[in-house]
Amino acid sequence: MLDMSSALKTRHISRFEKSDFYTLSMWKEPTFTFLAWALPSFLFVLWSQNYAPDVEFYQNAIKEGIGPNLWNLIGSLALFMFGWSVVLSGWDSLRKGARLILLNTYSIGSLTFGLLFGQLVTNFPTENVKWWQQGLFGVTSIGLFVMLIGYNFSIWYLSFLLGDAAGNKSRFLINLEQMNFIWRAAIGLAVATLVTILFFSEK
Numbered sequence: 001m002l003d004m005s006s007a008l009k010t011r012h013i014s015r016f017e018k019s020d021f022y023t024l025s026m027w028k029e030p031t032f033t034f035l036a037w038a039l040p041s042f043l044f045v046l047w048s049q050n051y052a053p054d055v056e057f058y059q060n061a062i063k064e065g066i067g068p069n070l071w072n073l074i075g076s077l078a079l080f081m082f083g084w085s086v087v088l089s090g091w092d093s094l095r096k097g098a099r100l101i102l103l104n105t106y107s108i109g110s111l112t113f114g115l116l117f118g119q120l121v122t123n124f125p126t127e128n129v130k131w132w133q134q135g136l137f138g139v140t141s142i143g144l145f146v147m148l149i150g151y152n153f154s155i156w157y158l159s160f161l162l163g164d165a166a167g168n169k170s171r172f173l174i175n176l177e178q179m180n181f182i183w184r185a186a187i188g189l190a191v192a193t194l195v196t197i198l199f200f201s202e203k
Contacts, residue, residue: 019171020170020175026160029165030106030153033103033106033110034149037108037110037111037114038110038111038113040114041065041113041114041115041118042114043118044118045114045115045122049118062115062119065112065115066119068112070108071109074101074104074108075105075109075155076195076198077101078098078101078104078105079191080191080192080195081094081097081101082102082162082191083187083188083189083190083191084098084188084192085162086173086184086188087185087188087189087192089169089173089176089177089184090177092167095163095169095173096163099159102156102158102159102162106153106155106159110152113145113152
């Protein structure tokens with residue numbers, strides 16, 4: 001009985017290929033989107049801090065852009081829709097909508113990253129701080145920014161698993177549809193349920 005169960009799992013997993021999860025060309029879209037949002041926001045922070053530090057409107061805009069609430073809210077909706085897109089993979093409108101929201105969430109995260117990095121550069125402690133303290137702060141900050149990039153990229157990656165810009169289903173989703181519905185339901189509902197619990201636990 002155990003051998004039959006293992007063989008069934010192996011057969012399901014063998015449907016998938018490496019290209020279903022990763023391709024070299026997949027980096028083009030997220031890299032372009034990241035730079036398109038992060039670079040202008042980074043340059044805006046540098047400009048405003050050096051040439052218009054007293055303009056309250058600019059400073060408030062930066063603070064509001066850095067706030068994580070919008071990213072968390074839209075990201076929760078995107079993950080919830082991703083979960084149901086896996087369960088109801090034949091519902092193209094839901095899948096396309098989930099993909100667009102995931103991409104928008106990624107764009108917001110890229111914008112926030114640029115603002116945060118600009119704030120780090122312009123407010124990096126240099127006065128009355130020892131060299132080793134500067135180094136420790138710098139290394140810690142870089143580590144946190146790398147984590148932010150990875151966390152934000154994971155949102156884009158989920159959109160990659162749903163389909164492409166032309167609206168076509170991904171190979172991952174097509175192969176997942178060929179598996180038993182229980183597998184799709186378990187994966188999708190687990191994501192949707194977890195996101196719902198985390199969302200309503202926020203105060």
